Amino acid sequence: MSSKTFTRDEVAKNNTDESLWFVIDSKVYDVTDFIDAHPGGESVLKQVAGTDATEAFYNLHRQEVLQKYSSLCIGTVQGETPKVIEQKAGDLSVVPYGEPTWLTPQFKSPYYNDSHRRLQKALRIFVDEEVYPVAQECEAEGKIIPQELIDKMSKNGILHMRLGPGKHMHGVDLMGVMKGEEFDYFHDMIVGQEMVRANARGFQDGNMAGMTISLSAVLQFANDEAWKKKIADEVFSGKKKICLAITEAFAGSDVAGIRTTAEKTPDGKHYIVNGTKKWITNGVFCDYFVTGVRTDKGLSVVLIERQEGVETSAIKTSYSAAAGTAYITFDKYEFPIPFLNRLLTSNSVKVPVEHLLGKENKGIYVILANFNHERWMMCSAGIRMARLVTEECIKWSNQRIVFGKKLIEQPVIRQKLAKMIALCESNQAWLENITYQMTQMPYAQQSQHLAGPIGLLKMFATRAQHEIADEAVQIFGGRALTQTGMGKTIEMFHRTYKFDAILGGAEEVLGDLGVRQALKNMPKSML
Structure with missing residues (x-):
């Protein structure tokens, strides 16, 4: 920002197309050459030419917009000091409840x-x-x-x-x-x-x-140390990508419904995999697929490398294609003569038996092993995102002027914010309590004692996201339906919060899990 100063009278004289200035938060902006590029059109800028546009600007925009166009600032108003705090990279939020209490x-x-x-x-x-x-x-x-x-x-x-x-x-x-x-x-x-x-x-x-x-399954259950190290080094270096391929059209929360098959070749050295997977996160761009399959006597998990016969295609979802959500096909060409099917497998998806994770027909333990951590991670992220939405609503309520008053002056708005804040704080407190228990327990005990509490937390957190998304839309109004501008965070959250209510186990399934685990540990004398 320039160190030059100007009087308000000087600013007022620059109110034409040839020289268009205005003041925002005691800073002087020259938008003469920017007027044609203004996303909101030139008329809005002409309406405030030569005036103090602080109230008009903050009724439509955030401070981040001014920081983005800081080159337009040519100085400050003489004898005045800007009041708005500029956030720098790494700064904590100064908005009440914008950060967790720690x-x-x-x-x-x-x-x-x-x-x-x-x-x-x-x-x-x-x-x-x-x-x-x-x-x-x-x-x-x-x-x-x-x-x-x-x-x-x-x-x-x-x-x-x-x-x-x-x-x-x-x-x-x-x-x-x-x-x-x-x-x-x-x-x-x-x-x-x-x-x-x-x-x-x-x-x-x-x-x-x-x-x-998915990589967690390799680290825990790979049967060959050298092979495990190779996969881990490739993925941790970013040279290769890996994903978890469990869900199918007939198998979501009910993993026992998996229909993808893995049959051993006559020499016992490979599995021939045949089937499909659906809604696989990152599947579009991955090199490795940790895949749930049905073997001769149960479920197994194998690591499949991208090869001929493995085809991935993008699935359109409510959120951005940036997720790489995929439909995966593991194809096995069927010859009309059974004898040839037993001999000719070059067109099939072949997986070395050494790529089995855990034990054959015991894959359910591999599949279940990481569920607690996955659900806990989803809780961590979802709870923080709900706080970000609440912070946006607090900011907006203090900026937006409606019927001559700030939104925050309306009791109904304060009531909505109160509910949102309470949900954020209670979820974070429960999350931190469970996280502390995780630091005190080996992994086996976590599975025994925390699967239920984590399931209940995820259920409660996603229900809270539903409430927060609904209230945020009402606070932002039409802007909450727009993917650009002030309400884009609210629009994105309202459109996508339901993912967490489904992925990693549906709300109803996890709620039932939490109650069943509690009853399982209930003393017999109480029954």
Whole structure:
């Protein structure tokens, strides 16, 4: 910004097409050469030529717009100081309830230490500077994540962090602020809650979400150490992409309904896979597919490499094509002569038996093993996104003038905000409590004691998102239906929040799981 100063009388004289100035927050803007490029048309700018346009601007726009066009600022009003705080990359929100309480100076938390705060700061800057602009472009144009961003995340240890704590973190430098050995589930939660601030739901899933729910199966259940290391190195480096292929048209939350088959060849060295998968996140661009199949006596899980016979096609969904949601076909050509079918398998999807994960016919344990962490990750992200929407509503209510008053002066608006804030805070508190329990339990105990609570939390969090989305639309009005401008965050959230209510287990299924697990542990004397 220029250090020049101008009187308001000087600004008032520049009110023509040849020289068009105005004031916003005591800063003087020259939009003479910008008038034809203004997205809202030239007439809006002409209406405020030579005047103080502060109230008019903030009734339509956010401070971020001024920061985007900062080159138009030619100085300040003499004797005045701008009042609006400019947010820089990495800054915490100054809006009440815009951040969880542990990031708010006046509150304390027993859960977080200095390493958590260092990681949060580094991730906030990375997301603001590197992820957000890419996410917005990909979301708008339906493009998949660029390799350049994947490489940056790999270099900073973000791909490792997305899988949570474990041996794979040992020796990994994380953002230059901590070592992988220090990484716990609160760090894990921070990663999920910061990454979602890219504010692009399709891209959020397209940003290697398939890896987070599939590579874990390889790390836990691969039967050959050298092969496991090869796959992990390729994926963590970003050179190869991997996804989880379980869901089918006949098998969603009911994984026992899987119909894709894997038959062994006569020599016992390969499986021949035949079937389809549907709604597979990242499937469009992946190299590896951790796939649920039906073998001779039950379910199994195999890692299938992209090859001839593996075909993927994009599925159109409510959110952006940036997610890479796919329909996958594993084809086996059927010859009319059975004898040839037994001999000629070159046109089939062949998988070495060494690519079996876990034990044959015991794949249900592989499939179920990561559900808790997957659902917990979805809770972390969804709860943070709901807070971002609530923050947007608080900002808007303090900006928007309706019938001569700010929206926030209407009791009905304050009541809506109260409900939204209460839902955000209660969900975050429950999430942090469960996260603390995760830090105190080995993985086996987590499965035994936390599957129910995590299921109930996910159910409650997605119900809260429903309420928050509904109230946010009412607060923003018509802008909440528009994919650009002030209401775009609300539009995106209202259009996509239902994904979390379905993916990783439907609300009703998880609610039932939570109650059944509680009753299972109920003392017999109480029955």
